Amino acid sequence: MDRAACQRLDQEDPLSRFRARFMSPKKDTIFLDANSMGAMPVTVPERLTSFCTDQWVELRRQGWTHSPWLQRPGQIGDAIAHLMGAGEGNVVVSDNTTVNLYKILTYAWRARSSGTLILTEDGNFPTDLYVAQGLGHAHQDQPKAHVCSSRSELVSRIGADTAVVYLSHADYRTGERWDMADINRRAHAAGALTVWDLSHSTGAIPVDLIGDDADFAVGCGYKYLSGGPGGPAYLWVHPRHAEKGWPTICGWMGHRDVFAFATKYEPLAGAGRHATGTPAVIADEIFFCAAEIWQEVDQNLLWAKHQALGDLTIELLEQECGPLGVTVNTPRDYRQRGGHIGFSHPGAGPVSEALLEAGVVGSFRRPNSLRFGLGPLYLSFEDIWEAIARLRQILEDNRWQDERFQQVSV
Numbered sequence: 472m473d474r475a476a477c478q479r480l481d482q483e484d485p486l487s488r489f490r491a492r493f494m495s496p497k498k499d500t501i502f503l504d505a506n507s508m509g510a511m512p513v514t515v516p517e518r519l520t521s522f523c524t525d526q527w528v529e530l531r532r533q534g535w536t537h538s539p540w541l542q543r544p545g546q547i548g549d550a551i552a553h554l555m556g557a558g559e560g561n562v563v564v565s566d567n568t569t570v571n572l573y574k575i576l577t578y579a580w581r582a583r584s585s586g587t588l589i590l591t592e593d594g595n596f597p598t599d600l601y602v603a604q605g606l607g608h609a610h611q612d613q614p615k616a617h618v619c620s621s622r623s624e625l626v627s628r629i630g631a632d633t634a635v636v637y638l639s640h641a642d643y644r645t646g647e648r649w650d651m652a653d654i655n656r657r658a659h660a661a662g663a664l665t666v667w668d669l670s671h672s673t674g675a676i677p678v679d680l681i682g683d684d685a686d687f688a689v690g691c692g693y694k695y696l697s698g699g700p701g702g703p704a705y706l707w708v709h710p711r712h713a714e715k716g717w718p719t720i721c722g723w724m725g726h727r728d729v730f731a732f733a734t735k736y737e738p739l740a741g742a743g744r745h746a747t748g749t750p751a752v753i754a755d756e757i758f759f760c761a762a763e764i765w766q767e768v769d770q771n772l773l774w775a776k777h778q779a780l781g782d783l784t785i786e787l788l789e790q791e792c793g794p795l796g797v798t799v800n801t802p803r804d805y806r807q808r809g810g811h812i813g814f815s816h817p818g819a820g821p822v823s824e825a826l827l828e829a830g831v832v833g834s835f836r837r838p839n840s841l842r843f844g845l846g847p848l849y850l851s852f853e854d855i856w857e858a859i860a861r862l863r864q865i866l867e868d869n870r871w872q873d874e875r876f877q878q879v880s881v
C-alpha cells in the first residue's frame with residue numbers, strides 16, 4: 472500500500488462529496504479524534520449568527536412559536552435514527568449522556584421482569600459505571616451493579632439474577648465491539664433487559680437496535696455525530712417499552728400537553744416522555760447543522776467507508792510503524808471493531824505530543840495506548856497515509872524522546 476493507492480481509493484469514494492460539508496482546519500492538521508469530537512459542519516457559523524440576530528434579538532420569547540426550537544430535538548433524533556437502526560420518533564435528543572444513562576437505566580430497572588443485578592464490565596466508560604453504582608445508593612430496592620472484569624466473565628455471568636445487562640457497544644480504549652445481537656439474545660433468555668451506550672458507535676460502525684432486538688440505548692452527540700462541543704446526547708427506547716411507566720425525571724417537556732401547565736403529570740406517549748426540561752436551543756441548532764448532513768447519508772456507504780479506513784489504518788500502522796515498536800490493539804476482525812483504532816508504543820504519551828506538533832491530532836490513554844478515531848464523512852484515505860507517514864518520521868528520528876514532549880497532556 473502506498474500514497475498513490477490511497478489517492479485511487481479517494482477517487483472511488485462515493486462519500487467524498489461530504490468532505491466539503493465540514494470546515495477544514497487552516498493549518499495542515501489531520502484530525503483523527505472523531506471518537507472524542509467530530510468536525511464542525513460548514514453551516515454552523517452562519518446559522519448561529521442568524522439564530523442570534525433573527526431569532527433571539529428579533530423574536531425573543533416568540534421564538535418558541537415562530538422558530539422550531541421545540542421541534543429541533545425530534546428533528547435531530549429522526550435525522551440520525553437510521554444510523555442506529557431505530558425507528559423514527561423513538562430517538563429523543565436531550566441532556567447529556569450521563570443524565571440519559573441515569574434516566575434510562577432507572578427506567579429499565581423498573582421495567583425489568585426479574586433479577587437484582589445490573590451486570591456490566593470494567594471496560595465500560597467510567598461515567599456509565601458510576602451511574603450504575605449510584606443507583607444502588609439512590610433506590611430503596613437497591614439495584615446492585617456487578618462489574619465483571621472480562622468479557623467472558625460477563626457472558627457466563629448472565630443468569631436468573633440479572634435484571635439489566637448494561638454495556639458500551641464499543642470499548643472507549645481498545646475499540647473492541649460487542650456482538651449486540653448475541654448479548655440481547657442471552658439477556659432476554661435470562662429474562663433481563665439491555666441498555667447500550669452507543670457513544671463510540673453511532674456515525675461510524677453498524678448499529679441495528681431494532682434488528683438486533685435491543686431494549687434501550689443512549690449516546691453522545693459530540694463525537695462521530697459532530698453535534699458540537701458539549702452538544703446534547705440522545706436516548707432510544709424500544710417501542711415495546713415506551714409506555715411501560717413514568718420516566719425517571721417527569722419534566723414538563725415530557726408531559727402529554729406541555730402548554731396546558733396542568734398540575735398533574737401525565738406522560739407523553741412514547742419515548743418523548745424522557746425529554747426533561749427546556750431544550751438546549753443553541754446547542755440543538757449546532758447539532759441540527761450536522762443532522763441535516765446525516766439525513767442525506769446512506770448508512771451502508773458510511774459503514775463501508777469506515778471499515779475501509781480502519782483496515783487501511785491497521786495495514787499502514789503495521790507496514791510503516793510495526794518495525795518501529797507500534798502494536799495494534801484493536802481487533803483485526805471488523806465485526807469486533809468500534810469507531811477508532813487503538814495501538815500501543817512504549818513511549819505513547821510523548822509520541823502523542825510529538826504527533827500534535829506534527830499536526831496529527833489523535834488521543835492518548837495511559838499507560839501506553841494511542842487512538843485514531845475515524846470520521847468517514849470528512850477523512851480521506853490519503854489523510855490516513857499522511858498521518859501515519861508523520862508518525863513513522865517521529866519514531867524513526869526518535870523525536871518523541873525530546874525533552875519538550877515528556878510533559879503529556881490528556
Ligand SMILES: Cc1ncc(COP(=O)(O)O)c(C=O)c1O
Nearest residue numbers: 567568569596598639643670691
Ligand atoms: C462511552 C461514553 N459514555 C459516556 C461519556 C460521557 O458522557 P457525557 O459527558 O456526555 O455525560 C463518554 C465520554 O467520552 C463516553 O466515551
